[in-house]
Amino acid sequence: MAGNLRSRLARMRDRAAPSAPRTEHQAPEAFPDGWTTIGDGIRYRETTRSGPVAPARSPVELGAFSRRLDKLACSAGGLAFFDLETTGLSGGSGTVAFLAAFGSLRDDGALSVRQYFMEDYPAEPAFIETLSAEFSRAEALVSYNGSSFDMPLYAVRRAMNGFGPPDPKPHADVLHAARRLWRTTIGNCSLSSIEDSVLGVRRAGDIPGSEVPEAWFDWVKRGRSGLLARVFEHNELDVRSLAALFFLIAEAARGIGWPAACDAVGLAGLQSRVDEALAERTLRQAIAAEGQDARNRRAARPLMRLLGRNGRPAERDELVGFLPDDAAGLFAKSVHAERRAGDVAEALLLAIESAKAAREGGTLAMRALKRVSRLERKLAGLVPDRHSSG
Missing domain, CATH: 1.25.40 (Serine Threonine Protein Phosphatase 5, Tetratricopeptide repeat)
Structure with a gap:
């Protein structure tokens, strides 16, 4: 199936080629430095920056990132921080991943980032197998919105290329934790926003995410490599920031440090x-x-x-x-005034305010109105002096 799909994709690409397609007389521009060809249509590079990110052998609890990961832990060196660059954000069957970055800690605690680039559509089966090998080596995966986008897309592309579903792995999606920490203080929880406000990272000359697909199409259709270096750096920095953010949150969840704007x-x-x-x-x-x-x-x-x-x-x-003093808070105060303080009049006033503040027709509004009615009758001596659920 993979071979047939490769042929179909090649024909689709040829039909969709621009009016001035690349020919054998139009050699592609020089590819950015630092990359090695490791297979038919697959390029690879590895970058390591000096300085430890975290001790590779230290245990990391994953439960803080999701209740699904409760009581799960692994070594920091067993984590794979990953990010995919794709031809679009729809995530449908027509969207393809062409660049992947995987970060992991070396024994000295430095973060090594390995990147894989797919040169054209026919190389996708080999690209998928390369990603599969990276995923299989990890004890757990870490991403930023990867549970909603990257991994579903990877699963679709596996199916489209005749592979089975990916092996299940514990997966910590840092976006969900980031929203808890910064949605009310920063608002925009995109990785670039968190980088700027929390990590103090300011990228110079970064390519906007909306321009990333066109950079790959420009290479595939016209052999132009001018924007690829910026795409590669964007992809690498995403993974480095992801790792830094993950360990910052993991430590804060253990009471070590207090993240900025948290x-x-x-x-x-x-x-x-x-x-x-x-x-x-x-x-x-x-x-x-x-x-x-x-x-x-x-x-x-x-x-x-x-x-x-x-x-x-x-x-x-x-x-x-x-x-x-919102609807729920006023309702709770009304209950306390009646049951603990024995002040029915105050309880009634608070229940009335709760009903006013609640969303009209909502469950809390109905409960508050029911409570108002009961407390009014209680004040008039028409109901026994006992507490009900309202």
Whole structure:
């Protein structure tokens, strides 16, 4: 099947060629330096920068990045940081990956980045086999949005080339953790935005991602290599920043350091997956610092949930006053006023405010209105003095 597909892809490429296609008289431009041909249509290069990123033999807990990875750990040297450059962002069967970067730690802790370049469509089966060999060597995979884009695309291209589904591997997608930490403070959680705001990395002359596909098409159709060097550097730097960000988050989840512009509630959410005591300390610190940052008022609710899970209701109830005055917070304060303080009038006022703040027709609005009705009747002496779910 792979051979037939190779022929079909070659014919498709010929039909789609521009009006001035490359011919044997139009030799391709010189390819960027540092690359070695390792197979028919596949080029390879490896780059290593001095300075350790992390100890290769140190254990890394993956649970902070996803509850699916709870209690999973591997050595830092067993991680494969990867990124694919593709002909588009749709991820459909017509999108092809033509460049891949894999980063892993050497024994001295430096990050080695290996890149593979597919010169043309017919080389795709060999390209897929090369990527498969890299994936198979890893204990776990690390990507940035790879669980939603890169790996599904890789699986599709395997199927299109007659290979079976990829072997399952633990996969930490750093984007999800990054959103928890920086969505409320930075907003844009693209890798380039996090690089700038958190890692302090500012790329010079980086090619925009939207121009990457055209750089490859320019090579395939016209033999022009002018933009390829920038694409290769873009791909390499993505993996280096990914590795730096992964270890920064992994350490913060263990209570080592506090990333720049980090949201305390988001950090506690990651910490709670590996160490609830640490998450509790982070949330309490956020509440104590409420006056410095109004966002920290959000810390009360997750801390109350944590205390409730651990059978500490009295401590949980002490935090009611720290809840924000949104619909849910006002509802909880109403319940507390009735059940703990015995102040039905105050409970009614809070329930009314909760109903006003809730989304009209939503579940919380309906619960708040039901509570208002019951408390009004209770104040009038029309219902027994007992607590209900509303």
